[in-house]
Amino acid sequence: MRLFASGIRKLSRRPATFVTFGLLVGLLVLIVLAVGATANSTMGNGANQATRAAAAKELVTFPGAYDRMLAFITGLGGLFAMIYGAAIAGSEWSWGTLKSAVARGESRVRYLLASFASISFMIAIGVVVAFGIAIVAAIVGAHLAGLSTSGLGDTATLSGLPARLLKGWFAVVEEAALGFTIATLARSQLAGIGAGIAFYFGESFASIFLPDIVKFMPFSVANAALATGSSGGFGGGAAAASLPADQALVLVGVWLVGSLVVTSIFADRAEITG
Amino acid sequence: MSGPSGALTSGGAAGADGLALATRGLRKRYGDRRALDGLDLSVPPGVVYGFLGPNGAGKTTTMRVLTGLVHSDGGTVEMLGKPYKRGDRRRLFEVGALVESPTFYPYLSGRANLRELAASGAPVPSKRIEEVLDLAGLCDRADDKVQGYSLGMKQRLGIAAALLSDPKLLLLDEPANGLDPAGIVAMRDTLKALASQGKTVFVSSHLLAEIQVMADMVGIIAAGKLVREGPLKELLSMQGVVKVRVRPDLMEAAIKTLTPIAPAEHFTETDRDEGWLAVHLAADRAEEVNRTLAGSGIYASGLESGNDLEMLFLELTGGHGSGGEGAFVGLGGPNGDDAHDGGASAGNGTAA
Numbered sequence: 343m344r345l346f347a348s349g350i351r352k353l354s355r356r357p358a359t360f361v362t363f364g365l366l367v368g369l370l371v372l373i374v375l376a377v378g379a380t381a382n383s384t385m386g387n388g389a390n391q392a393t394r395a396a397a398a399k400e401l402v403t404f405p406g407a408y409d410r411m412l413a414f415i416t417g418l419g420g421l422f423a424m425i426y427g428a429a430i431a432g433s434e435w436s437w438g439t440l441k442s443a444v445a446r447g448e449s450r451v452r453y454l455l456a457s458f459a460s461i462s463f464m465i466a467i468g469v470v471v472a473f474g475i476a477i478v479a480a481i482v483g484a485h486l487a488g489l490s491t492s493g494l495g496d497t498a499t500l501s502g503l504p505a506r507l508l509k510g511w512f513a514v515v516e517e518a519a520l521g522f523t524i525a526t527l528a529r530s531q532l533a534g535i536g537a538g539i540a541f542y543f544g545e546s547f548a549s550i551f552l553p554d555i556v557k558f559m560p561f562s563v564a565n566a567a568l569a570t571g572s573s574g575g576f577g578g579g580a581a582a583a584s585l586p587a588d589q590a591l592v593l594v595g596v597w598l599v600g601s602l603v604v605t606s607i608f609a610d611r612a613e614i615t616g
Numbered sequence: 617m618s619g620p621s622g623a624l625t626s627g628g629a630a631g632a633d634g635l636a637l638a639t640r641g642l643r644k645r646y647g648d649r650r651a652l653d654g655l656d657l658s659v660p661p662g663v664v665y666g667f668l669g670p671n672g673a674g675k676t677t678t679m680r681v682l683t684g685l686v687h688s689d690g691g692t693v694e695m696l697g698k699p700y701k702r703g704d705r706r707r708l709f710e711v712g713a714l715v716e717s718p719t720f721y722p723y724l725s726g727r728a729n730l731r732e733l734a735a736s737g738a739p740v741p742s743k744r745i746e747e748v749l750d751l752a753g754l755c756d757r758a759d760d761k762v763q764g765y766s767l768g769m770k771q772r773l774g775i776a777a778a779l780l781s782d783p784k785l786l787l788l789d790e791p792a793n794g795l796d797p798a799g800i801v802a803m804r805d806t807l808k809a810l811a812s813q814g815k816t817v818f819v820s821s822h823l824l825a826e827i828q829v830m831a832d833m834v835g836i837i838a839a840g841k842l843v844r845e846g847p848l849k850e851l852l853s854m855q856g857v858v859k860v861r862v863r864p865d866l867m868e869a870a871i872k873t874l875t876p877i878a879p880a881e882h883f884t885e886t887d888r889d890e891g892w893l894a895v896h897l898a899a900d901r902a903e904e905v906n907r908t909l910a911g912s913g914i915y916a917s918g919l920e921s922g923n924d925l926e927m928l929f930l931e932l933t934g935g936h937g938s939g940g941e942g943a944f945v946g947l948g949g950p951n952g953d954d955a956h957d958g959g960a961s962a963g964n965g966t967a968a
Contacts, residue, residue: 348735357723438719442777445683445715446737447708453736614685 345453349460353430362426363468366419370411370472371479378402378483402483404493408503411476413568415469416510420517420564423465424538427521430461431605432531441614450609458522458602462515469511506568509591513564516594519601520560526605529612557585560597566590635694636661636785636816637682642691644677644840651677653840654691659818659833664811666831666848667820670933674840675820676716679789682818683713696784709738712783714791718774722763726754726773729762730780738781745780751806752776753799767794775803786810786817792826804830828852828925838933852923855931856898858905861918864891873912877904891917899923 353359381398383391401410434440434457443453484491493499524541525534542561549556556562562584569587584590637659644652652674659665669675680686682693684705693700700707720729727749734740749758752772762770771794778786786807792800807817807830821827827834828848835845844851862870870893871883882896895905902921909916 344735344739348732351728352721352724352732355724355728356721437721438717439721441685441715442719442733443736444685444705445708445713446733446781447684447705447711448736449705613680613687615680 345448345456346459346463349457350463353460353464356430358426358429359464362422363472366415366422366468367472367475369418370414370476373414374402374411374476374479374483375486378480378486381483381487381489399487399489402480402487403489404480404484404491405496405499406493407480407484408477408499409506409568411473411480412506412510413565415472415476416513416568417565419469419472420514420561421539421542423514423518424521424542425535426465427458427461427518428525428534428538429521429531430457430525431522432525432528432534435526435529435614436531440609444614450612451606454526454605454609455602458519458605461518461522465514465518466511469507469514473507473510509567512591512598513567513594516560516564516598516601519598519605523601523605527608558593560594563590563593563597567594634661635659636696637665637818638694639678639682640692640694642678642681642693643689644674644681644686645689646677650840652681652688652691655837655840656842657835658845659816659835661816662811662814663832664807664817664819664830666827666834667818667837668822668824668827668834668929669820669837671822673837673933675837676789677840678837679713679715679787679820682787683711683715684708685715709781710784711787712778712781712785713787713789714774714778715787715789717793718770718777720762720770720773723761725759725761726765726769726776727758729773730777733777734780740780744782748776748779751779753802768796768799771795772799775806784815786815787820788817789820790822791819792821792823800826824925824929834925836929836932843932844928848925851928852925855923855925855928856896856901857922857924857927858895858897858899858902859918859920860893860895860905860909860916862891862893862909862914862916864888866914867891867893869912870909870914873909873914874905877901877908894927896927 377398381395381402383395400406431454434454440450440453444450481491481494520541521534521538524537525531528534528537545556545559545561548559549562557566566584567587567590569584569590585593635658637657639655639657642652642655642657643650655674655678657667657678667675667678677686681688682695682700684702687702695707696710698707720726721732724732727745730745730748731742734742734745746755749755752775754769754772754776757765757769762773765773771791775788775791778788788807791803791807795803804826807819811817811832819827819831831848833846834848834851836843860870867888871880874883874895878895878897884894884896897905899921902919906916906919
């Protein structure tokens with residue numbers, strides 16, 4: 343518990359926390375407002391313009407906007423979470439702070455798992471706050487597009503929202519775990535972040551050619567676990583082929599646990615030098 | 617550092633054989649290179665133990681093994697009276713360590729870094745953080761971010777971090793790195809005070825002069841093996857040197873004159889241009905050297921005598937290039953003669 347609390351304190355003062363969150367929310371708000379403001383634009387020919395306007399309006403129309411905002415957060419947010427996880431784990435090696443803790447008699451596995459638990463907690467806060475901001479942005483976007491927000495209070499959607507947020511958090515945590523593990527194996531922030539981004543886009547790219555394999559991969563299962571019914575998040579290859587939500591959720595857990603097991607085994611055996 | 621604050625509460629602990637730290641046949645390889653090759657150390661409690669060796673001799677590897685950062689390939693370690701094996705991480709709760717360079721979160725303050733470090737390993741009362749900050753002389757800058765600290769301040773914070781758990785055994789790797797002269801003196805006083813309170817301080821260093829004035833015992837390591845260990849005074853008593861400065865053109869004549877009191881192999885021209893000549897004799901024979909030279913009409917313009925750890929070190933470690941990381945080859949040749957500068961760089965000597 344001491345380590346977990348310490349992890350929260352460290353992350354809450356870490357610039358990477360605010361930069362990651364700020365980027366996600368900034369992009370989200372910018373896109374939603376831009377979509378709302380241009381939904382009724384008259385640019386383009388008739389058919390295209392109508393299609394684009396319909397898609398834009400769908401993004402900010404409630405109650406569907408709830409799912410689409412969550413999909414955005416788990417899609418692009420998943421990439422950011424992976425970078426965040428890699429940055430935190432990598433810096434423990436790069437800065438030598440893991441070394442200091444181990445030299446004090448701390449268990450390597452316990453230390454790293456507590457660090458990851460702290461990351462998961464911060465992600466939970468981040469998902470909830472980002473979702474709140476996204477909904478506000480969607481409301482503003484709807485007004486800009488001249489749409490009604492009467493669907494905001496849709497009881498069926500609202501009652502399922504906590505469970506969907508929980509699933510979204512779980513999926514993002516799995517993606518963070520992947521970054522955490524890659525950076526642990528690489529023992530480096532930059533290498534971890536670079537490899538993680540390559541993995542993310544590599545999976546997205548591979549989904550074009552190997553959809554039946556890629557649908558089992560971590561970013562795809564994370565997107566499929568939400569089963570939003572929308573056209574998927576940003577990247578991750580979810581749109582190409584996806585598993586049923588329940589099955590995907592189980593695989594999210596498998597990837598999460600697998601990542602942490604690999605981290606633990608590697609950390610326990612690693613020689614901490616430099 | 618502000619010196620000992622009296623914050624230390626517990627004394628040292630020793631094993632049944634009376635040792636605070638002992639290694640027997642410690643081995644470690646990195647690929648094809650033997651970093652440790654059967655290292656046997658015997659560190660009694662309540663001393664400052666200087667752990668010396670050239671670059672690549674295995675000092676840092678020893679520190680890493682002792683702190684559980686790397687795993688040895690063989691041999692045993694006994695720490696504070698009990699065997700220390702892989703997985704015995706709790707044995708380190710009574711040990712404080714600074715291994716290589718001090719490491720911190722750059723975006724946190726010094727105080728916050730200590731607080732977060734205290735969350736790992738042995739529980740630490742929060743007042744202890746203030747005590748070690750005071751001990752390290754960092755109270756005024758404790759709330760500044762570490763990224764703004766100088767190298768010396770980071771080193772002080774590293775030593776403070778090593779003292780967090782009020783350890784019975786302190787393992788410090790090059791603790792004087794980056795410290796200014798006042799900081800070095802304060803650190804030395806602090807470490808001596810810790811030893812006087814029964815703690816055991818194990819200091820790895822290549823600053824021979826620093827070790828010579830601080831350590832009670834030394835262990836000298838070369839190529840992963842212990843080549844000499846014992847009380848410093850005892851080792852130095854066998855390593856006297858008298859340095860005499862004469863006119864450079866009289867150097868040969870001086871050697872000839874002194875040959876009756878010292879065999880030829882006892883002479884080293886430490887700096888021919890400056891006229892410094894080292895004679896390997898007991899330090900108390902300086903007067904005899906001076907008198908002999910004067911009797912032949914050669915008058916010394918400088919005379920120093922002392923017991924030189926540097927010479928002992930170079931002799932035992934094979935001089936230059938004995939470490940695993942290679943070495944500079946001095947302009948005076950590869951035999952190590954040029955290692956001695958004109959002054960008594962590591963000599964515990966007196967100048968006339």
